[in-house]
Amino acid sequence: MVGAAWGTPGGRRRRRRKKKKEEEEEGSPLLEQDGEMAGEQRLRETRAELQSSEFWDSSRRIILKSLHRHLVAVAAAAKETSGPAAGEAFVLALENLQLTPPPAEPTLDSSSQLGADPDGQAICLLCVCYGLGNFSSCVKARYQLAFLILLLEALKIPKKRCYVFDPVFSALEIEVLNNLGVNVLLENEEGKWPTQEPTIFYMIHCGKALYNNLLWRNWSVEALSRMVIIGNSFRGIEERVLSKTFQKDYSYIAKVLMASEEEALPSYPQYMDIFNDTAIHCFPWGKLRGLPQETWTFQEEPVYPEDDQLEIIRKKQ
Numbered sequence: 001m002v003g004a005a006w007g008t009p010g011g012r013r014r015r016r017r018k019k020k021k022e023e024e025e026e027g028s029p030l031l032e033q034d035g036e037m038a039g040e041q042r043l044r045e046t047r048a049e050l051q052s053s054e055f056w057d058s059s060r061r062i063i064l065k066s067l068h069r070h071l072v073a074v075a076a077a078a079k080e081t082s083g084p085a086a087g088e089a090f091v092l093a094l095e096n097l098q099l100t101p102p103p104a105e106p107t108l109d110s111s112s113q114l115g116a117d118p119d120g121q122a123i124c125l126l127c128v129c130y131g132l133g134n135f136s137s138c139v140k141a142r143y144q145l146a147f148l149i150l151l152l153e154a155l156k157i158p159k160k161r162c163y164v165f166d167p168v169f170s171a172l173e174i175e176v177l178n179n180l181g182v183n184v185l186l187e188n189e190e191g192k193w194p195t196q197e198p199t200i201f202y203m204i205h206c207g208k209a210l211y212n213n214l215l216w217r218n219w220s221v222e223a224l225s226r227m228v229i230i231g232n233s234f235r236g237i238e239e240r241v242l243s244k245t246f247q248k249d250y251s252y253i254a255k256v257l258m259a260s261e262e263e264a265l266p267s268y269p270q271y272m273d274i275f276n277d278t279a280i281h282c283f284p285w286g287k288l289r290g291l292p293q294e295t296w297t298f299q300e301e302p303v304y305p306e307d308d309q310l311e312i313i314r315k316k317q
């Protein structure tokens with residue numbers, strides 16, 4: 001999309017005027033360049049604002065505390081069951097997570113060294129982000145992207161270890177993301193990412209089917225215990241959705257609830273719309289092991305009813 005409007009929190013009238021101007025100038029390559037630069041500038045401002053907020057400070061602490069507790073438990077469990085080497089990735093990820101101030105923005109060269117051990121082996125977390133939305137025109141999505149950038153820094157995850165996908169991204173948005181240094185996935189996986197190493201999924205306000213698909217794809221004690229999801233509260237989903245529908249259509253969310261630990265992000269009035277109903281979810285190994293055996297026997301791929309309520313864009317056949 002050429003010349004996407006980088007939305008501002010300020011008035012509709014200004015946005016309408018800007019949109020009209022953009023529509024008039026549609027097709028100008030210069031405008032696309034302007035859009036990208038203005039957009040990146042707007043994003044930097046949003047990031048700076050968020051970084052200095054109490055909301056970010058408090059969210060960062062909650063996320064680090066949850067992750068730390070979770071990785072300690074996972075490392076201990078992996079060591080116990082499979083020997084010291086198995087727990088190594090988690091221990092190293094954990095050491096990487098010390099509560100130190102976020103480092104200065106790394107250059108492309110130094111970022112490739114971040115989180116690498118002396119042999120160059122990657123030891124830090126991976127991050128996958130689904131459902132960010134059109135951050136060039138939607139202020140909420142822009143704040144969520146700024147939060148993602150701060151999160152990568154706080155967790156010392158190099159940008160090249162972050163994968164982002166939303167089927168609605170415009171060409172301009174893909175370019176902005178590429179310039180940021182994160183990977184933009186080109187294929188719609190419908191959220192079915194197979195987790196092979198400690199991974200944090202950032203999925204703010206995504207459709208229920210996306211969370212359910214992700215859980216289905218990783219339906220084992222080992223895979224689930226490697227992942228952490230920042231997204232809509234699963235307990236909130238359970239409360240809002242009719243019990244019968246929840247158990248039938250979103251059965252993987254329903255089943256994992258018994259073994260999940262979630263902690264809500266703090267609520268601050270000015271970020272209410274942007275991060276409402278958001279929590280960090282961990283699936284502790286010990287709790288997963290405690291689930292009845294039949295929990296793991298049913299592994300059918302989810303199929304959803306074709307109704308308007310489904311908030312997921314399917315892969316093109």
Ligand SMILES: C[S@@+](CC[C@H](N)C(=O)[O-])C[C@H]1O[C@@H](n2cnc3c(N)ncnc32)[C@H](O)[C@@H]1O
Pocket residue numbers: 130131132133134138140141144165166167168188189190191204205206207210274311312313314315
């Ligand atoms: C309710 S919107 C949330 C957008 C934004 N995060 C917000 O809070 O305003 C859900 C988002 O999920 C995205 N989405 C739908 N299907 C998807 C898929 N298969 N993979 C990744 N994202 C998807 C939509 O395009 C949309 O941007």
